Amino acid sequence: MQSPLTDVNGSDPPDGTRSTAADGRRERWAGHREQRRQHLLGAAVQALLRHGPEVDMDEVAATAGVSKPVLYRYFADKSDLWLAVSELVAARVIDAIAPAIERVREERDLVEATIDAYLGVIESEPALYRFLMQSGHAGIHQVIAGTGRQVAAGLARVIGDRLRALGLDAGPAEPWAYGLVGFVQAVGDWWTEHGQPIRRAALTEYLTTLLWSGIEGVRRSADLPRELTRAHERITP
Numbered sequence: 001m002q003s004p005l006t007d008v009n010g011s012d013p014p015d016g017t018r019s020t021a022a023d024g025r026r027e028r029w030a031g032h033r034e035q036r037r038q039h040l041l042g043a044a045v046q047a048l049l050r051h052g053p054e055v056d057m058d059e060v061a062a063t064a065g066v067s068k069p070v071l072y073r074y075f076a077d078k079s080d081l082w083l084a085v086s087e088l089v090a091a092r093v094i095d096a097i098a099p100a101i102e103r104v105r106e107e108r109d110l111v112e113a114t115i116d117a118y119l120g121v122i123e124s125e126p127a128l129y130r131f132l133m134q135s136g137h138a139g140i141h142q143v144i145a146g147t148g149r150q151v152a153a154g155l156a157r158v159i160g161d162r163l164r165a166l167g168l169d170a171g172p173a174e175p176w177a178y179g180l181v182g183f184v185q186a187v188g189d190w191w192t193e194h195g196q197p198i199r200r201a202a203l204t205e206y207l208t209t210l211l212w213s214g215i216e217g218v219r220r221s222a223d224l225p226r227e228l229t230r231a232h233e234r235i236t237p
Contacts (some may be wrong), residue, residue, distance in 0.1 A: 037074050040064050041088050044081055045128055053131050057081070059130070085139040086132050088148040093121050097151050107162050111215070112182065112208040114155060115198055118184050119200050126192045133189055148185060152177040180211060 043064030047055045063070045075081040100113040122129045160173035
């Protein structure tokens with residue numbers, strides 16, 4: 001029987017044709033495997049929300065509609081699965097915050113957009129966020145820390161650009177960015193732990209007011225000579 005990789009004359013195709021066909025099959029298989037993996041990750045999240053933090057691999061497999069051996073083809077164990085879930089959530093955080101940072105052009109709006117985007121991710125899946133933040137898995141904590149650094153780095157770049165555009169020293173940009181990220185993460189933990197007792201819009205406004213007041217104060221003092229800054233501090237209640 002003629003092979004599908006044989007030309008009409010019955011001879012073998014050129015090496016380049018065989019290579020192209022093989023590459024195509026590998027790409028299709030890789031794409032199929034990645035789609036299956038994403039489906040299993042989604043099932044893991046649903047199983048967690050349904051069964052709570054003690055969910056096991058049997059419950060994840062049942063939610064996904066596969067056997068447990070199939071699950072183990074994609075994830076070595078439960079820790080590996082939850083590490084992959086944490087990476088998925090981290091990507092969602094980046095995808096939500098990065099465009100928000102890039103869109104705004106006013107300094108206060110920059111702070112507000114960052115806070116609101118982060119709280120929006122938490123609000124969409126609070127149980128999942130709480131599970132990951134309270135996990136004792138070292139790898140998950142590394143993913144969370146890496147996400148915070150990535151957000152802070154992008155924020156520092158934008159804040160630095162804003163300060164330079166105003167003719168001010170850009171030195172505070174990085175500590176401000178890391179401080180903002182750490183502050184909002186801590187408040188986000190409190191918010192989820194207490195069942196989101198404050199509406200997201202209100203909490204965003206509270207935090208923006210607090211953080212922006214501090215940044216604006218530093219920015220104003222940067223415009224004053226040192227002697228006037230000290231005098232201003234003495235007379236400010």
